[in-house]
Amino acid sequence: MLEVILWFIGIIIIVPVIYLAENIILSAIPGQNRSYPIQPIYRLIKHFSKTDLYNRPLTRWFPVGACVFALVTLFFVSAGENIMLIISGLVMMELFILVGACSTKEPYGIMAAQRGISRLAVWSFALMIAAASLYKAAGTLKLSLAIQYSGESILLSRLPLVTAGLFTAAMIKGNLGYFDFGINANTMSFLDTALYTPYGGRSLGFVQLTQWIETGIWLKLISFFLPWQPLISFLVSAVFYLAAMLLNAVVPKMTWKKVMMNSWIWAGGLPAINYIWLYML
Amino acid sequence: MDFVVLGVVFGPVVLLLISFLIPQGKASRIFIEISAVLFFVTAVYLFVAPSSNMFNLYIPHIVWKLITLLTAVFILVRSILDKHYIISVLAFTQSIILAVFEILNAPEEAVPFVSFNYDGKVLLVAGSCITAFFVPVTLIYLKKYFSQKKAVKKQEKQVEAGILLLMAAFAGLAAANSFTGLFLFWQWMYIAVRLILRAFQSSERKTAAVVLVVQQAALTVWMASIPFIYQKTGSVYINSLDAGFGESRVVVAVMAFALTIVSGCLIPDKNIWQDYFSVPAPVSGIITLIMSVLSPVAVLLKFGFLFTGLNNIILTLVIIFGSLIMAGGAYYSCVSRKAAQILQGILMSAAGWGITTVFVSRESMFFTVGYTAVSSITITFLFACITILEYIKGTQDVEQMYNLHKEMPEMAFFMSAAMLLFLFAPFYSALQRLLYVRFLAENPVSMLLTVTALVLVSAVIFRWLSVLLSAGDKTSIERDAYPDVFRVILPLFFVFTVAANLSFGSIYRYFRQQPIPMGSLAAENIETYSELEGFLYMLKPGKGLIYAVGVIVVLAACFYILQRFGKADKYTGNTDSRVFYHYSLTAWIPAWVNPGLILRAAWISLAAIIAGVALSCLK
Numbered sequence: 001m002l003e004v005i006l007w008f009i010g011i012i013i014i015v016p017v018i019y020l021a022e023n024i025i026l027s028a029i030p031g032q033n034r035s036y037p038i039q040p041i042y043r044l045i046k047h048f049s050k051t052d053l054y055n056r057p058l059t060r061w062f063p064v065g066a067c068v069f070a071l072v073t074l075f076f077v078s079a080g081e082n083i084m085l086i087i088s089g090l091v092m093m094e095l096f097i098l099v100g101a102c103s104t105k106e107p108y109g110i111m112a113a114q115r116g117i118s119r120l121a122v123w124s125f126a127l128m129i130a131a132a133s134l135y136k137a138a139g140t141l142k143l144s145l146a147i148q149y150s151g152e153s154i155l156l157s158r159l160p161l162v163t164a165g166l167f168t169a170a171m172i173k174g175n176l177g178y179f180d181f182g183i184n185a186n187t188m189s190f191l192d193t194a195l196y197t198p199y200g201g202r203s204l205g206f207v208q209l210t211q212w213i214e215t216g217i218w219l220k221l222i223s224f225f226l227p228w229q230p231l232i233s234f235l236v237s238a239v240f241y242l243a244a245m246l247l248n249a250v251v252p253k254m255t256w257k258k259v260m261m262n263s264w265i266w267a268g269g270l271p272a273i274n275y276i277w278l279y280m281l
Numbered sequence: 282m283d284f285v286v287l288g289v290v291f292g293p294v295v296l297l298l299i300s301f302l303i304p305q306g307k308a309s310r311i312f313i314e315i316s317a318v319l320f321f322v323t324a325v326y327l328f329v330a331p332s333s334n335m336f337n338l339y340i341p342h343i344v345w346k347l348i349t350l351l352t353a354v355f356i357l358v359r360s361i362l363d364k365h366y367i368i369s370v371l372a373f374t375q376s377i378i379l380a381v382f383e384i385l386n387a388p389e390e391a392v393p394f395v396s397f398n399y400d401g402k403v404l405l406v407a408g409s410c411i412t413a414f415f416v417p418v419t420l421i422y423l424k425k426y427f428s429q430k431k432a433v434k435k436q437e438k439q440v441e442a443g444i445l446l447l448m449a450a451f452a453g454l455a456a457a458n459s460f461t462g463l464f465l466f467w468q469w470m471y472i473a474v475r476l477i478l479r480a481f482q483s484s485e486r487k488t489a490a491v492v493l494v495v496q497q498a499a500l501t502v503w504m505a506s507i508p509f510i511y512q513k514t515g516s517v518y519i520n521s522l523d524a525g526f527g528e529s530r531v532v533v534a535v536m537a538f539a540l541t542i543v544s545g546c547l548i549p550d551k552n553i554w555q556d557y558f559s560v561p562a563p564v565s566g567i568i569t570l571i572m573s574v575l576s577p578v579a580v581l582l583k584f585g586f587l588f589t590g591l592n593n594i595i596l597t598l599v600i601i602f603g604s605l606i607m608a609g610g611a612y613y614s615c616v617s618r619k620a621a622q623i624l625q626g627i628l629m630s631a632a633g634w635g636i637t638t639v640f641v642s643r644e645s646m647f648f649t650v651g652y653t654a655v656s657s658i659t660i661t662f663l664f665a666c667i668t669i670l671e672y673i674k675g676t677q678d679v680e681q682m683y684n685l686h687k688e689m690p691e692m693a694f695f696m697s698a699a700m701l702l703f704l705f706a707p708f709y710s711a712l713q714r715l716l717y718v719r720f721l722a723e724n725p726v727s728m729l730l731t732v733t734a735l736v737l738v739s740a741v742i743f744r745w746l747s748v749l750l751s752a753g754d755k756t757s758i759e760r761d762a763y764p765d766v767f768r769v770i771l772p773l774f775f776v777f778t779v780a781a782n783l784s785f786g787s788i789y790r791y792f793r794q795q796p797i798p799m800g801s802l803a804a805e806n807i808e809t810y811s812e813l814e815g816f817l818y819m820l821k822p823g824k825g826l827i828y829a830v831g832v833i834v835v836l837a838a839c840f841y842i843l844q845r846f847g848k849a850d851k852y853t854g855n856t857d858s859r860v861f862y863h864y865s866l867t868a869w870i871p872a873w874v875n876p877g878l879i880l881r882a883a884w885i886s887l888a889a890i891i892a893g894v895a896l897s898c899l900k
Contacts, residue, residue, distance in 0.1 A: 082713070088705070095743060101747075102748070102750060114747075117740050118740070120739075124739065128732045128735065129732055131712060132712065132728055257868070257869040260869035261871075276726075
C-alpha cells in the first residue's frame with residue numbers, strides 16, 4: 001500500500017515537473033515564447049485564486065467530477081489494477097469534461113466537445129485493443145501481474161506496436177504534434193482552447209489539474225509495457241513525452257479531420273496490427 | 282405438457298381472439314395492457330417456480346400439425362387477398378410440403394412440443410418485462426398518433442393484435458423443441474409483424490416488402506429441409522441432430538443461422554432495416570426488441586450444441602458475421618440523428634453481440650443470455666423515454682433534446698442514469714468477459730470488429746448525454762407536465778431497469794444452479810467466471826459497486842445543483858446565439874470512403890462464403 005501511495009504522490013509531483021521542464025526549455029530556445037520558469041504552476045495557482053467568470057453551477061461542478069475520477073484512476077494505475085478499470089476511469093473523466101463543455105451555450109465549447117467525442121472513440125479503441133493484446137500476451141488484465149510477466153519475458157518485444165499506439169493515444173490526449181485536435185489545453189495556449197471556453201477561474205484550475213493527473217496516468221500506463229524497473233520505465237516514458245511536447249513546438253498544425261485520420265492510423269491501426277500479429281506468431 | 286408453459290405460449294393467442302370481441306377504444310387498450318402484465322406475471326412464475334407435473338395436459342400431435350398447416354394456409358389466403366403473389370406461391374409451397382410430408386411420413390412431434398430451458402426462461406422474463414412496461418406506453422402513444430392521423434380503428438386493432446401475436450410468437454420461439462415448432466412460431470412472428478406494418482403502410486417502404494418475401498423464402502427452405510432432416514435422424518426434435526448426422530450438421534446449422542438472421546431482419550444494411558422499421562418509435566422498438574434481439578438469440582441458443590461442434594472455418598465465418606452485425610449497428614447508430622434509429626442501431630449491435638458470442642462455450646451462452654436480457658431491458662427503457670418525449674414534445678430528434686434537464690429533469694436523469702448503466706458493460710465488464718471466456722480468443726478480426734462496435738456505441742451514448750445536459754438556446758424554460766400514466770410507469774420501469782442491471786450477477790448464479798442439459802458441453806470455468814469482479818456483479822460489494830454508485834451520486838448531485846441554482850444559469854453574452862448542431866461522429870471520414878457500401882459488400886461476401894462452405898459439406 002505504501003508503494004502505491006508513493007507512486008500516487010510521485011506521479012502528481014513529477015507531471016508538473018515535466019511541464020515546468022518543457023516551459024524552461026522552450027523559453028531558452030530562440031523564436032519561442034518566453035515566460036517565467038514556473039509559469040505553469042503560477043498559472044494554476046492564479047486560476048484557483050479567481051472566482052468563475054459566469055455563474056454556472058453545473059459547469060462548475062463537472063471539472064470537479066472529472067478531477068475526482070482522474071484521482072481515482074491515478075490510484076488504480078498506481079496500484080497496477082485491472083486495465084479495464086483504468087479505461088473506465090479515463091472514459092468517465094472525459095465524459096465529465098465533455099458534458100461540462102456542452103452544458104453552456106458557448107458554441108466553441110460545444111463544437112470542441114463534438115470533436116472530443118470523436119477523439120474519445122480513437123483513444124478508447126486503442127486502449128481496449130491494448131487491453132486485449134495484453135491479455136493475449138500476458139494472460140492477465142491486471143497491470144501488476146503483467147509487470148511480473150514482463151520481468152520474465154519482455155512484454156515490449158511482443159507488444160511493440162501496442163506500446164507505440166498507447167504513446168500515440170497519450171499524444172492525442174495531450175494534443176501534441178500531428179495529433180493536435182486543437183480543442184485541448186496546451187501549456188502555452190490554455191485559455192485560447194475551445195474545449196475549455198466555458199470554464200473560468202477555479203473550474204479552469206480543476207481542468208488543468210485533471211489534465212496533469214491524466215498525463216501522469218498515461219505515462220504510468222505506458223511504463224507497464226516497458227522492460228525496465230518501474231521507476232526507470234516511468235522516467236523513460238516521461239522523457240519521451242517531454243520530447244514529444246518539445247517537438248510539438250515546431251510541428252505544423254493540421255485540420256481536425258486530418259488529425260482524426262492520423263489518429264486512427266497510428267493510435268488505432270498500430271495496436272490492431274499488433275493484436276493480429278500476436279495470432280500469427 | 283406443462284399447463285403454465287402452454288399458457289405463456291398460447292395464452293396471448295387466446296387473448297387475441299377474445300380481444301376481437303371487445304369494442305375498439307379504451308376497453309380494448311386496457312385489455313391489451315392487462316394481457317401484457319399477465320404475460321409478465323406468468324413468465325416470472327415460470328422462472329421462479331420449478332416445473333411441476335401436476336398441471337400437465339396431453340395434446341395430440343395432430344393438433345400441432347393442424348395449427349402449423351392452418352398458419353401456412355392463412356398466410357397463403359392473406360397474401361392472395363393482399364395481392365402479394367410471390368408470398369402466396371411460397372406459402373402454397375410450404376402448405377404442400379407440410380401436407381405431403383405428413384401423408385408420407387406422419388412424423389411424431391417433439392414431446393413436449395414447447396418447454397422452456399433455463400436460458401429460455403431468462404429471455405422470456407426479459408421479453409415479458411419489456412412488453413409489460415412498454416406496451417402501455419406504446420398504446421397511449423398510438424392513441425394520440427392515430428387520432429392525429431384520423432385513421433380508422435381497424436389500424437389500431439391491427440397493431441394491438443400484432444402485439445399479442447408477437448408475444449405468443451416470441452414465447453413459442455423460446456420454447457419450441459422441434460423444427461416444425463420453429464417454423465410455426467417464426468410464421469406467427471411474420472404474421473404479427475406483417476399486421477403491425479400494415480397499420481403503417483407506406484408506398485415508399487418497398488424494401489420492407491422485399492424483406493418479407495425473403496423471410497418467407499427462408500421459411501420455405503426451412504420447411505423443405507424438415508423431411509430431409511427427418512429422413513436422416515428419424516425425428517423432428519431439434520436435439521436429435523446431436524448424434525450421427527455427419528457433415529450435414531453444417532448445412533442444418535447454417536440454415537438455422539440464416540433463417541434466424543433473415544427472420545430477425547439482422548442484416549447490417551441501413552437501406553434494409555431502416556426501411557423495414559420505419560414505423561413510429563415505440564412500435565419499431567417493440568418489433569426490434571422482440572423480433573431482432575430476443576427471438577434470434579433464443580433460437581440460436583437451441584442450436585448451440587450444433588454450432589459448438591462445427592468445424593472452425595464455418596464457426597469463424599459465422600462469428601465474424603455476428604461481429605459485422607454488431608459493427609454495422611453501431612455505425613448506423615453513429616450516423617443517425619433520430620433517437621429511435623440510434624436505439625435500433627444499438628439494438629442491432631446487441632443482437633450482433635449475441636450472435637457473435639453464443640457459439641463457443643456454455644459460459645459464453647450464459648453471458649450472452651444475461652447480456653441480451655439486461656441490455657434489452659435497458660434499451661427498452663430508453664425507447665420508453667423517447668416515446669414519452671415524442672408524445673409530449675412531438676420530436677425524437679436527439680438534437681432537439683437540449684434543455685431537457687431543465688424542462689423534464691426526472692426524464693433527463695432517468696435517461697442519463699440508464700445510459701451510464703449501459704455504458705459500464707461495454708467499457709469495463711464486457712471486454713473483460715470477452716477475454717476471460719475466450720470465445721473470441723481465436724478470432725482476432727471478430728474481436729477488432731467487436732471492440733470497434735463497443736467504442737462507437739459508447740461514443741453515441743456520450744454524444745447523447747452531452748446533448749441531454751446541454752444548456753440549449755432557450756432563454757425561458759417551462760417545465761413540461763407528464764400525463765399521469767407516464768408519471769407512474771417511468772419511475773417504476775426505471776427501478777426495474779436498475780434492478781435488472783444490478784442483479785446481472787445473480788443470473789450467473791441462477792445458471793450455476795441449473796442442471797446442464799444433455800451434458801453436451803460442460804461449463805468448465807463457470808465457477809471462476811461467475812466470481813469475476815466487475816459492474817455485472819454489483820450486488821456484491823466491490824470496486825464495481827463503489828464505482829457505479831459514485832458515478833450515479835455525482836450525476837445526481839449535478840442534477841440537484843442544477844435544479845437548486847439553475848435560475849442563475851444565464852448566459853450574459855449573445856442570448857440569440859444558437860447552439861451548434863452536433864457533428865456526425867463520422868464527419869471526419871473522407872467523402873470517397875463509403876462505410877455503408879463497405880458494410881454491404883462485407884455482409885454479402887460473408888453470406889456467400891458461408892453458404893459456399895456449408896454447401897461444400899454436402900459432398
